[in-house]
Amino acid sequence: MIKKDSHIPIYYQIETEIKKLAETKDLKPGDLIPSEREFAEKYEVSRMTVRQAVNNLVNEGILVRQRGKGTFIAEPKIEQPLKGLTSFSEDMKSRGMRPGTKMLGFGVIPCDQSTARKLEIREGASVYEVKRIRLADDIPMAYEISYLPADFINGLTEDIMSASLYDYVENTLSLTIDRAAQTLEPAIASQAESEPLDIEEGAPVLLIERLSYLDDGRPFEVVKSVYRGDRYKFVIDMKRKDQ
Numbered sequence: 030m031i032k033k034d035s036h037i038p039i040y041y042q043i044e045t046e047i048k049k050l051a052e053t054k055d056l057k058p059g060d061l062i063p064s065e066r067e068f069a070e071k072y073e074v075s076r077m078t079v080r081q082a083v084n085n086l087v088n089e090g091i092l093v094r095q096r097g098k099g100t101f102i103a104e105p106k107i108e109q110p111l112k113g114l115t116s117f118s119e120d121m122k123s124r125g126m127r128p129g130t131k132m133l134g135f136g137v138i139p140c141d142q143s144t145a146r147k148l149e150i151r152e153g154a155s156v157y158e159v160k161r162i163r164l165a166d167d168i169p170m171a172y173e174i175s176y177l178p179a180d181f182i183n184g185l186t187e188d189i190m191s192a193s194l195y196d197y198v199e200n201t202l203s204l205t206i207d208r209a210a211q212t213l214e215p216a217i218a219s220q221a222e223s224e225p226l227d228i229e230e231g232a233p234v235l236l237i238e239r240l241s242y243l244d245d246g247r248p249f250e251v252v253k254s255v256y257r258g259d260r261y262k263f264v265i266d267m268k269r270k271d272q
Contacts, residue, residue, distance in 0.1 A: 031072045039074055043082035046072075048091065051102050058104045062092065093259045094229050104168075106262045118193040121165045129164035130191040133225065137179055144176050147240055147251050155179040159190050162225050163254075169226045170260055175252040182249055198249070207244040213237050213263065222255045233258035 031042050050056045063071070068079040083100060086092040093103040121128035138158045145152040156176045163171040175194075177185065182198065189197045198204050216236045223230040234255050241250040 031074070039072075040078050040081040040085070043068065043072060043074070043079060044085055047082065047086060051091065056102045058102050060102050061099050062102065064099070087259075088233075090259055094232070095227060096223070096229055103259055106260055117163050117171070119195065124165075126165045127167070129167060131162040131164060131169075131225070132160075132187050132191060133162065134158065134160035135187045135190065140176070140178075144251055148176065148178055148248050150178050150180075157182065157185050159185075161190065168260070170257060172222050172226055172255040173252055174254075175250060177250050181247070194250070204249070205244040206249075207242050209239050209241040211237060211239045215258075216255075218255065226255070226257055228257055228259070235261065235263070 031039060031046070033039060035042070047062065050062075051058075056062060062083075065076045065079045065083065068074075068082075069076045072079075083092060087094060087100070090103055090106065092100050094100050118128040136158055137155050139153045140148065140150060140156045142152045144156065145154065148156070150156075156178055159173075159175040159177070161173050161175075162169050163173060175190075177194075179185075181204075182202070184201075185194075185197070195206060199206060214236050216234050218226065218228055218230055218232045218234045220230045222234065223232060226234075228234075235258060237254040237256060239250070239252050239254070240248055241252075242248050
């Protein structure tokens with residue numbers, strides 16, 4: 030119930046009403062919520078007031094917009110602990126989800142200076158460039174661009190990259206993956222990133238760059254990922270250093 034004479038802002042009251050719909054299971058994750066016009070008519074307020082409430086809930090991760098479809102109750106976010114080195118496929122399978130890949134580009138190109146420095150190879154050396162969308166239960170989760178040196182990570186195919194790279198490296202090439210260095214930073218989705226991820230341009234995303242190493246110290250993969258901010262969150266356990 031909206032109380033227009035209350036000291037509580039109307040947009041905040043609308044936020045509370047929408048949250049109640051989700052909490053009482055009147056609307057379940059993945060359900061389409063009423064339009065701004067319908068909310069405005071129901072509560073006898075302006076659409077601008079409704080839009081402010083919806084925007085706030087989108088920013089909180091309670092609602093999610095899908096381009097051309099509407100606004101939905103957000104699915105629970107996948108929690109990714111920031112410890113241990115696992116592949117996307119391994120991680121999704123461990124959660125009982127079905128990993129998938131939509132290939133956007135696959136080929137061998139000359140390595141640029143920046144990537145060559147990270148992979149510790151000469152500029153212009155051949156590297157695999159792989160562009161793909163990572164899926165969980167057919168839902169787009171991340172947009173990835175990977176670079177791998179073609180001289181010792183050889184024989185790659187689209188089918189291999191559509192399955193599990195780490196499985197191929199360890200079980201087919203008989204190489205041992207040891208560790209990785211990873212950086213994370215917040216960003217907003219560009220048009221090129223928003224379309225394959227099925228999110229709006231400007232939606233919050235997480236940019237992740239990982240440099241992975243074999244047990245002999247050789248870097249074998251640079252991967253740049255754009256993760257959906259509405260479907261993913263990263264968790265880290267922190268322990269105070271013993272005094």
